[in-house]
Amino acid sequence: MNVGWQRAKNGLISAYTCAPSAELCRTWDDLVARVGGNAFMHPAALLAAAETGFAKIHVLVAWDEEVEPRCPVGFWALCEKRNLPTAPAFLEALPYNYAFTSNAVIDNARADEVVAALFDAIRRDVQLPKIIKLRSFEADPVVYPAMLRQLEGMGRYRELVRAERPFADQSSGVKKSGSTRKKLRQDWNRLAATGKVEIVNSRTPAETEAGFETFLALEAASWKGKEGTALLCDAGDARFARQLIRNLAARDLASVALLRVDGAAIAAQVLIYSGRRAYTWKTAFNACFAGFSPGALLISRITEELLESAQAVTIDSCSSGDGIMSQLWTGRRTMVDTLIDVRMRNPVAFAMEVAEHQGYQQFCNVRGRIWHAFRHSR
Secondary structure (H helix, E strand, C coil), X not given: CCCCCEEEEECCEEXXXXXXXXXXXXXXXXXXXXXXXXXXXXXHHHHHHHHCCXXXXXXXXXXXXXXXXXXXXXXXXXXXXXXXXXXXXXXXXXXXXXXXXXXCEECHHHHHHHHHHHHHHHHHCCCCCCEEEEEEEECCCCHHHHHHXXXXXXXXXXXXXXXXXXXXXXXXXXXXXXXHHHHHHHHHHHHHCCCCEEEECCXXXXXXXXXXXXHHHHHHCCHHHHHCCCHHHCHHHHHHHHHXXXXXXXXXXXEEEEEEECCEEEEEEEEEEECCEEEEEEEEECHHHHHHCHHHHHXXXXXXXXXXXXXXXXXXXXXXXXXXXXXXXXXXXEEEEEEEECCCCCHHHHHHHHHHHHHHHHHHHHHHHHHHHHHHHC
16 A cells, blocks of 8 residues: 555654555544544545546545554545646646535644645655645635645645535524425425325435436436536446445445435435535436425425434535525535645746636636527527
8 A cells, every 4th residue: 555655744744645545445434533524535435536537536645653553634635637638737626526525634633734744745746736726625714724824935825716605503504484494384285285295315325326316317307417417418427426326325425315206206315424414415306396396395304304313413515605505504614716836936927827727717607608508598
């Protein structure tokens, strides 16, 4: 496992770069037993992306060398990307497409030391790009400030985007009343009048994989299928997603909640888990039942079930602040996109890097609007 690893030292913290491997699962389990995790960076998820050729992933692992045996104190997975084929490569802190949180998993008590070691490992590895783009990074009060502190005098950064993401937790964050809740109660009663309504959310591997196939079919039949953005519209995306759910379900880290009427699924919510946090990863519903708000009904009921049963302490919506979760949940977490250069470079050079990434994002936004307008004009 040590073959090809790069090592950087910062006091008694060491950091290495490596490729995704099954051997990392033991390291991951040791770390997340003590600190909060990130479901998108579980080694099983990274292996799904690597083995299907979906992403080129670099893993950084930090160790506390002060104890015997040494213990992991940091884990971060980054994807090597380019904005254009001829553009310089950079590291993106979402390890693959369809990941929605890029936070490193770090022991908060050692945050500054661990971040310094991780950045130093990137500086020292001659094969790694030195530009890092944090995307959908939770601006928590510990790790994110530690990253910015470690760039003082040793690098540069520019925050590009700051946005609020809906969250729910056991103590607050879920709306108990209001017009939206009233409408959902009415929708549930109207739906129940059409047949037997039930919600199932089994976490066995076989039922999770079967539920995911149900989700894929619902999504492909929806507007996403018509616009070509459903997972089944791209063979590579579908292959990766199936492997991702298969790998996570085998470790009891995924499920698919289904809203059924007389045994037929009319909505599906794909959930993934890390410790006591759940993530509402993907959702789809049958448009024929749109008048009953099936997607909102399902997420509302499954939120209550997860929190009340203590299967989850917090739930990450994986969505923007203007989605259905923002109407159901009052909790918010601040997310940032930030461009980092771990080298101390000329400020003009870094400004050019920032301009390239901002320009590419603007291009993608315009392209998306044009494509959306074209699809709806046909």
